[in-house]
Amino acid sequence: xxxxxxxxxxxxxxxxxxxxxxxxxxxxxxxxxxxxxxxxxxxxxxxxxxxxxxxxxxxxxxxxxxxxxxxxxxxxxxxxxxxxxxxxxxxxxxxxxxxxxxxxxxxxxxxxxxxxxxxxxxxxxxxxxxxxxxxxxxxxxxxxxxxxxxxxxxxxxxxxxxxxxxxxxxxxxxxxxxxxxxxxxxxxxxxxxxxxxxxxxxxxxxxxxxxxxxxxxxxxxxxxxxxxxxxxxxxxxxxxxxxxxxxxxxxxxxxxxxxxxxxxxxxxxxxxxxxxxxxxxxxxxxxxxxxxxxxxxxxxxxx
Amino acid sequence: xxxxxxxxxxxxxxxxxxxxxxxxxxxxxxxxxxxxxxxxxxxxxxxxxxxxxxxxxxxxxxxxxxxxxxxxxxxxxxxxxxxxxxxxxxxxxxxxxxxxxxxxxxxxxxxxxxxxxxxxxxxxxxxxxxxxxxxxxxxxxxxxxxxxxxxxxxxxxxxxxxxxxxxxxxxxxxxxxxxxxxxxxxxxxxxxxxxxxxxxxxxxxxxxxxxxxxxxxxxxxxxxxxxxxxxxxxxxxxxx
Ligand SMILES: Cc1cc2nc3c(=O)[nH]c(=O)nc-3n(C[C@H](O)[C@H](O)[C@H](O)COP(=O)(O)OP(=O)(O)OC[C@H]3O[C@@H](n4cnc5c(N)ncnc54)[C@H](O)[C@@H]3O)c2cc1C
Ligand SMILES: Cc1cc2nc3c(=O)[nH]c(=O)nc-3n(C[C@H](O)[C@H](O)[C@H](O)COP(=O)(O)O)c2cc1C
Ligand code: FES
Numbered sequence: 001x002x003x004x005x006x007x008x009x010x011x012x013x014x015x016x017x018x019x020x021x022x023x024x025x026x027x028x029x030x031x032x033x034x035x036x037x038x039x040x041x042x043x044x045x046x047x048x049x050x051x052x053x054x055x056x057x058x059x060x061x062x063x064x065x066x067x068x069x070x071x072x073x074x075x076x077x078x079x080x081x082x083x084x085x086x087x088x089x090x091x092x093x094x095x096x097x098x099x100x101x102x103x104x105x106x107x108x109x110x111x112x113x114x115x116x117x118x119x120x121x122x123x124x125x126x127x128x129x130x131x132x133x134x135x136x137x138x139x140x141x142x143x144x145x146x147x148x149x150x151x152x153x154x155x156x157x158x159x160x161x162x163x164x165x166x167x168x169x170x171x172x173x174x175x176x177x178x179x180x181x182x183x184x185x186x187x188x189x190x191x192x193x194x195x196x197x198x199x200x201x202x203x204x205x206x207x208x209x210x211x212x213x214x215x216x217x218x219x220x221x222x223x224x225x226x227x228x229x230x231x232x233x234x235x236x237x238x239x240x241x242x243x244x245x246x247x248x249x250x251x252x253x254x255x256x257x258x259x260x261x262x263x264x265x266x267x268x269x270x271x272x273x274x275x276x277x278x279x280x281x282x283x284x285x286x287x288x289x290x291x292x293x294x295x296x297x298x299x300x301x302x303x
Numbered sequence: 304x305x306x307x308x309x310x311x312x313x314x315x316x317x318x319x320x321x322x323x324x325x326x327x328x329x330x331x332x333x334x335x336x337x338x339x340x341x342x343x344x345x346x347x348x349x350x351x352x353x354x355x356x357x358x359x360x361x362x363x364x365x366x367x368x369x370x371x372x373x374x375x376x377x378x379x380x381x382x383x384x385x386x387x388x389x390x391x392x393x394x395x396x397x398x399x400x401x402x403x404x405x406x407x408x409x410x411x412x413x414x415x416x417x418x419x420x421x422x423x424x425x426x427x428x429x430x431x432x433x434x435x436x437x438x439x440x441x442x443x444x445x446x447x448x449x450x451x452x453x454x455x456x457x458x459x460x461x462x463x464x465x466x467x468x469x470x471x472x473x474x475x476x477x478x479x480x481x482x483x484x485x486x487x488x489x490x491x492x493x494x495x496x497x498x499x500x501x502x503x504x505x506x507x508x509x510x511x512x513x514x515x516x517x518x519x520x521x522x523x524x525x526x527x528x529x530x531x532x533x534x535x536x537x538x539x540x541x542x543x
Binding site for chain 2 (some may be wrong): 022024029032033045057058059060061062066067069074208218219267269271272273
């Protein structure tokens with residue numbers, strides 16, 4: 001019998017597989033399809049202080065082995081998430097959930113996290129710093145070590161739950177951002193968010209995405225993500241959650257060998273609604289194939 | 304929703320750049336106005352196609368070849384298997400039809416109306432359909448709708464078949480309700496028709512089952528997902 005259990009900041013996961021934010025809604029679309037309690041946990045849709053419709057459509061474009069999305073953080077706002085989405089989720093998911101939070105100012109982040117801190121169902125806060133900083137000239141919080149650190153301290157001061165800072169790969173030195181978050185008190189780091197990308201419709205000569213550019217993800221980005229997880233996990237001492245292009249149990253093992261303590265699965269859930277479940281089910285056989293008795297032991301094996 | 308492996312039993316041209324594919328297998332429940340989402344080799348995203356008919360376990364789809372996905376579909380031989388998510392979306396509200404519903408379709412918006420017409424006729428309704436195309440070589444299913452017992456009017460933009468012009472030039476009088484599916488300009492033109500009705504929309508989709516928020520549309524009742532609360536929306540919900 002192989003052991004798929006891993007620890008993520010004091011909470012034991014039955015396995016390291018975590019559907020990524022924005023690809024799993026608030027869980028119950030998938031709960032209609034399978035028992036989502038088979039997952040380690042999942043990260044719910046990026047939640048903001050107030051409700052957002054998001055970007056105009058088209059928001060989706062196809063790429064070779066991947067996709068671009070420019071959803072623009074459509075969500076009902078943190079109060080509605082707490083009042084409506086979490087109670088619905090409670091009926092179908094009995095494990096701590098990862099709360100993914102976004103904001104456009106430091107106060108936004110703190111406000112949203114403070115409310116979610118009171119929710120028993122929330123196990124971790126995953127703080128996405130890839131949104132533009134409206135008070136800082138529109139540059140994303142995640143592209144400036146100082147701004148990322150500021151968000152980290154603000155969030156840490158309003159919550160006792162473990163804070164995982166989710167980093168954008170669209171930077172020159174992701175290691176510097178990760179270190180800044182760690183120094184500011186982050187309990188963990190997750191990466192990568194989507195890579196900036198674009199497509200043009202040859203028939204019209206216009207960008208496919210209404211917003212011109214969007215976030216590129218899917219199997220095509222796996223090597224880019226793996227490299228970043230490897231470098232960041234070597235540079236920081238807090239746990240790292242790895243993601244980007246993961247679509248099989250082998251990918252999960254590779255991410256963990258690169259240094260991830262747990263692994264998120266994003267776009268794969270969209271093209272195959274059963275992807276995360278299939279990965280969970282395939283893990284034991286894949287572990288046996290590579291002579292792995294316990295997944296916890298392989299974290300950072302490649303270092 | 305059901306994920307199924309279906310076998311192609313027929314795949315043949317029907318009109319200019321338009322093909323009909325028939326699939327057999329365990330496709331679950333598929334109502335008029337719902338769609339399926341098809342995984343295709345070497346393409347990342349699935350392709351959404353409306354259910355044109357579903358009878359005796361055979362699913363009929365009619366699609367136009369516009370790009371890589373539908374192009375690849377048109378080359379698939381009978382016997383090939385496809386991974387298909389079935390029974391997606393809300394479907395038409397058959398209960399709203401009244402006695403003499405009008406079904407208005409433009410181009411590849413016509414296919415879902417066939418299944419709808421069939422079910423409405425089973426309920427004893429007097430169904431009239433208006434089918435709009437660009438030209439005679441693109442016309443399909445005129446006879447099939449007649450064979451169901453519908454009153455059929457066809458329009459072509461260039462006048463090469465039926466009434467010259469658009470579907471709005473051939474709308475039936477005294478209809479009790481309407482169901483429409485077609486390109487945006489057609490739906491917009493119909494918005495001014497003083498009749499209760501519902502329309503089917505298209506949007507680029509990431510998942511097709513409500514998980515990604517890729518297909519959202521703003522309505523009078525807030526944001527809706529075309530793939531989940533849609534693709535069919537009541538006329539009075541729509542913002543133009
Ligand atoms: C609910 C629904 C029902 C549909 N029913 C039918 C039908 O019965 N018959 C039919 O011929 N077509 C139908 N379409 C349109 C059909 O999905 C597109 O023509 C098809 O996806 C094009 O794929 P492609 O690879 O050939 O084109 P490409 O342009 O190469 O596709 C690139 C990407 O854009 C997407 N895309 C392109 N055009 C559309 C479009 N009009 N709507 C949504 N996504 C698009 C593709 O899915 C793909 O992700 C429907 C669309 C929706 C949303
Ligand atoms: C449709 C879509 C929506 C997303 N929304 C969010 C979000 O709200 N918050 C967030 O932190 N990441 C979001 N992401 C990024 C994913 O969580 C993940 O970091 C990224 O897609 C890389 O993983 P993948 O290659 O497995 O998709 C989204 C991704 C997709 C495809
Ligand atoms: S296509 Fe994903 S929610 Fe509609």
